[in-house]
Amino acid sequence: MIDIISAAVVSIGCGVATSLHVGLNEDYNYNAIHPYCKIETEDNLIAGAYYNSVRDLSIFAGYEYDFNDDTSIEFGLTTGYFYDFTPTVRVNYKNWFLMPAMDNGEYGIVIGVDYEL
Numbered sequence: 001m002i003d004i005i006s007a008a009v010v011s012i013g014c015g016v017a018t019s020l021h022v023g024l025n026e027d028y029n030y031n032a033i034h035p036y037c038k039i040e041t042e043d044n045l046i047a048g049a050y051y052n053s054v055r056d057l058s059i060f061a062g063y064e065y066d067f068n069d070d071t072s073i074e075f076g077l078t079t080g081y082f083y084d085f086t087p088t089v090r091v092n093y094k095n096w097f098l099m100p101a102m103d104n105g106e107y108g109i110v111i112g113v114d115y116e117l
Contacts, residue, residue, distance in 0.1 A: 008042045015116035017097070019053065023108030024101060031055050034112075040064065046074060053101075053110070056080040060088060070094050 017034040024030070030053045038048030044064045052058040062076015074090040082103075090099040095114045100107070 009039055010042050011040050013038055013040075013116050015114060017050070017112050017114045019110050019112035021053065021101060021108060021110055024103045024106050028103065046076065052080050054081060062088065 014035070014037040017036060019030075019032050019034060021030045021032075031051065032053075034050045034052065036048055036050035038046060040046050044066070045062075046064050047059075047061040049057060049059050058078050058080035060076050060078040062074055064072050064074045066072045070093060072092045074088070074092065076088050077085045078088045079085060088099070090097050092114075095116075097110075097112045097114060099110045099112075101110045102108075
């Protein structure tokens with residue numbers, strides 16, 4: 001069992017991500033610039049905040065599994081969308097990311113690049 005209270009913070013980082021929304025409502029003007037801050041623990045727990053695609057603040061918490069130095073997958077819950085908490089999955093390769101998306105019954109993919117400051 002992971003003791004969240006005593007998990008040591010390994011890193012705190014901030015940056016800006018850019019994104020492209022593929023397969024979603026083309027009439028909606030999704031935000032593509034996402035400033036963020038994120039913390040990670042030695043137990044691979046993650047949490048942070050970012051300005052999301054629907055122009056709202058999102059708070060997230062979850063777990064990041066590292067396949068190797070370049071590739072990881074994140075699982076968690078995120079606020080700031082159409083539900084109080086939205087399950088989230090994000091695949092990372094170097095500074096690129098890919099995640100499933102849904103908006104008003106349409107399914108798509110968000111492709112992005114993460115620029116850590």
